[in-house]
Amino acid sequence: MWKISFIMQKKSEKIIELKRIKDNMLRKLYLAFIAFAIPFLWIMNFYHHFLPSFENTDHLFPDMTLPDYIALIATALMAVLVYSYTQLYKKAKTKYDSLRHDIMDNIGAVICNCHEQCNCREEYIKDMDEKGIDLIIR
Numbered sequence: 001m002w003k004i005s006f007i008m009q010k011k012s013e014k015i016i017e018l019k020r021i022k023d024n025m026l027r028k029l030y031l032a033f034i035a036f037a038i039p040f041l042w043i044m045n046f047y048h049h050f051l052p053s054f055e056n057t058d059h060l061f062p063d064m065t066l067p068d069y070i071a072l073i074a075t076a077l078m079a080v081l082v083y084s085y086t087q088l089y090k091k092a093k094t095k096y097d098s099l100r101h102d103i104m105d106n107i108g109a110v111i112c113n114c115h116e117q118c119n120c121r122e123e124y125i126k127d128m129d130e131k132g133i134d135l136i137i138r
């Protein structure tokens with residue numbers, strides 16, 4: 001990337017950073033989803049604990065145990081977390097894609113400081129591709 005123009009260098013640094021943020025958010029989203037799925041599966045497995053009883057007047061849910069309550073709270077909390085991470089991931093992805101498209105729109109113009117025929121453009125696209133940033137397909 002040594003021959004790439006200053007503007008392109010700056011944009012490249014920025015898109016690498018945005019990709020890192022986006023990927024990190026996706027990782028958090030996966031983890032939150034797993035943390036959601038475990039107590040959720042518990043509830044599905046013991047769903048009969050969560051059925052109200054109208055015969056017992058003291059407790060509406062006489063079969064619910066402490067782990068059931070914990071699973072219920074954990075599921076609710078993790079659902080909120082999954083939702084927030086989804087929103088944050090969407091935001092990060094939008095930022096990333098908008099810069100990616102900006103680079104793609106400008107990559108047709110001069111991107112380097114060479115004054116002769118060169119393959120900087122090609123090398124640049126390849127280099128970014130190796131970093132997991134696709135500048136070929138929108």
Ligand SMILES: [Zn+2]
Nearest residue numbers: 112114118120
């Ligand atoms: Zn060049």
